[in-house]
Amino acid sequence: MWKARISVPKSVSRGDTAEIKTLIAHPMESGFRRDNLGRQMPRNILVSFEVRMNGDLVFETRLFPGIAANPYLSFYLKFDTTSELEFLWRDQHGIEHLEKRQVQIH
Secondary structure: OOOEEEEOOOEEOOOOEEEEEEEEOOOOEOOOOEOOOOOEOOOEOEEEEEEEEOOEEEEEEEOOOOOOOOOEEEEEEEOOOOEEEEEEEEEOOOOEEEEEEEEEEO
8 A cells, every 4th residue: 555644733722723744655657658668657646635624524636647756735724623634545446545643632
């Protein structure tokens, strides 16, 4: 499976906004390139990424062949309660990679 790196604060003050950073190791092969023998390389891309906070969708994006390998995404979330974040990447074949993180309110 793919390896994801996620930067999320372990704790924040109530009402704070925090930057969330994600990076996932994935080749994002467009299907337009050729290998060293001249054969067309098969398309292999992530097509979506979503983040849920306590079950509610808070961030969603679609990914396309023009996105670089190992896509990096960053965005901001506001925290009013202790939250569980779920990060879900999905590829063109329906394969999913899910990771979870906790953010405590102090």
